[in-house]
Amino acid sequence: MFGRISSHYQDSTAVVIGAGGIGGAIIQQLVGHAARLIVGDRDPAILQGLENSAADTEIQVHPVDVRDAGSVADFFAFVNETAGVPHFLFYTAGILNLESLADTTPEIWDRTVDVNLNGAFYCAQATAQLMIPMRRGSILILGSIAGTRARSGSRVNPVYNTTKAGLSAFVNAAAMQWRPHGIRVNCISPGPTATAMMDLQPAQVHDAISQITLDQRQNVPGEVAELALFIAAHGRFTGEDIGMGGGAGLGG
Numbered sequence: 317m318f319g320r321i322s323s324h325y326q327d328s329t330a331v332v333i334g335a336g337g338i339g340g341a342i343i344q345q346l347v348g349h350a351a352r353l354i355v356g357d358r359d360p361a362i363l364q365g366l367e368n369s370a371a372d373t374e375i376q377v378h379p380v381d382v383r384d385a386g387s388v389a390d391f392f393a394f395v396n397e398t399a400g401v402p403h404f405l406f407y408t409a410g411i412l413n414l415e416s417l418a419d420t421t422p423e424i425w426d427r428t429v430d431v432n433l434n435g436a437f438y439c440a441q442a443t444a445q446l447m448i449p450m451r452r453g454s455i456l457i458l459g460s461i462a463g464t465r466a467r468s469g470s471r472v473n474p475v476y477n478t479t480k481a482g483l484s485a486f487v488n489a490a491a492m493q494w495r496p497h498g499i500r501v502n503c504i505s506p507g508p509t510a511t512a513m514m515d516l517q518p519a520q521v522h523d524a525i526s527q528i529t530l531d532q533r534q535n536v537p538g539e540v541a542e543l544a545l546f547i548a549a550h551g552r553f554t555g556e557d558i559g560m561g562g563g564a565g566l567g568g
Contacts, residue, residue, distance in 0.1 A: 324549035325349040329399045333382060333439050334409035335362045338458060338506070341541035342406050347375070352399040356380035356391050357409075382409050382435025383427075392442040401450050404548055405443040407436050408458040417474045425475050432479035437486065440501065444494055451498040455490075456548040459483045459505040461561045480505070484557040491555030500554035502547050507561025508534045535560060 330350040332343050335357040343366070346353050353375045357363055363377040376398060380391035395402060411431045413424050436457050447453030462473065463480030484503055491501040543560050547553045 321546055321549045322349050325351075325404070325545075327351045328403040329354070329395075329401070330404040330406070331356070331395055331402045331443070332406045332408065333357070333380065333435075334407065334458075335359075335366060335377075337408070338537045338540045338544070339406065339408035341537035342408065342544055343375075345538070345541050345545055350374075350404070352376075354378065354395050354399055354402075358382070382439060383430040385438050388435070388438040388442050392439075392446065396446055401446045401453075402443060403453060405439065405453075405455045406458075406544060406548065407439050407456070409435055410458065410460075413473055413475050420475055428475040429479055432476070433482045433486075436483055440486075440490060444490075444497075444499055447499050448494070448497045453499045454548045455499065455501045456544050457483055457487055457501070457503045458544070459487075459503040459557060461505045461507045461559055463505060463557075464559070487557060488555050495554065500551070502553050502555070503557040504540065504543055504547060505557055505559045505561075506535050506540045507559070 325346065326349065328350050329352040330346050331354045332339050332346070333356045335343060335355050336359075339357075343353065343355060351374060355363070355366055355375060355377045356379070357377075358379060358381045360379065363379060366375060367377050378391055378394045379387075381387040409431055411428055413420065413428050415421075415424055440455050440457065443453065443455055460476070460480040462477045463482075463484050484505070487501050487503040494501060540560060543558065547556070547558055
């Protein structure tokens with residue numbers, strides 16, 4: 317981690333929602349820097365694996381279903397009781413649907429919106445309610461370059477794209493409302509990244525990466541984690557949506 321930035325995480329409490337992919341990379345880079353690290357996920361196997369590997373590291377895990385406002389409230393009550401008011405929230409939970417728009421059922425639409433958009437709202441709001449009395453805090457939400465516009469050569473997922481565009485707008489408005497309370501809210505929007513979610517994409521999407529990125533490769537999760545940690549800690553960023561697409565946003 318960047319030398320000057322890492323000092324912002326000392327003696328801090330960091331919360332990560334979503335422990336796979338980019339969230340997992342953020343967790344790895346927070347280990348040894350954040351004094352208290354609490355991870356929420358709805359997959360018990362992922363949480364158990366983190367608990368087993370934690371050893372002497374100050375990591376605590378707790379189940380949370382971001383689709384359920386009650387579950388989110390219970391999770392942040394646990395955070396407050398065990399570690400106090402968080403300094404940082406990283407919301408990285410997300411799902412991807414592969415159906416065409418014609419084949420998208422109301423159930424598919426609702427499920428994607430529930431995780432990608434509603435879950436971010438529930439978690440950001442619950443975190444801010446704890447942070448406001450302290451007049452400080454940083455919330456970082458994981459978006460996607462897909463929220464900017466659909467691009468030829470990549471698989472277009474109308475529901476996914478819509479939720480990621482919504483996150484960008486939410487971050488902008490939330491940052492303005494919570495600015496008087498000392499809370500910064502930002503979004504980072506990676507391009508194609510080598511995660512399990514990307515593995516779900518069909519072969520033609522992987523083949524198209526060389527066409528839609530200038531450096532002809534995907535992001536590595538650790539690269540995105542570095543950006544997330546930098547933006548979250550740097551006091552000059554708020555209300556921003558920072559892209560990291562290897563030039564993908566410049567293509568057609």
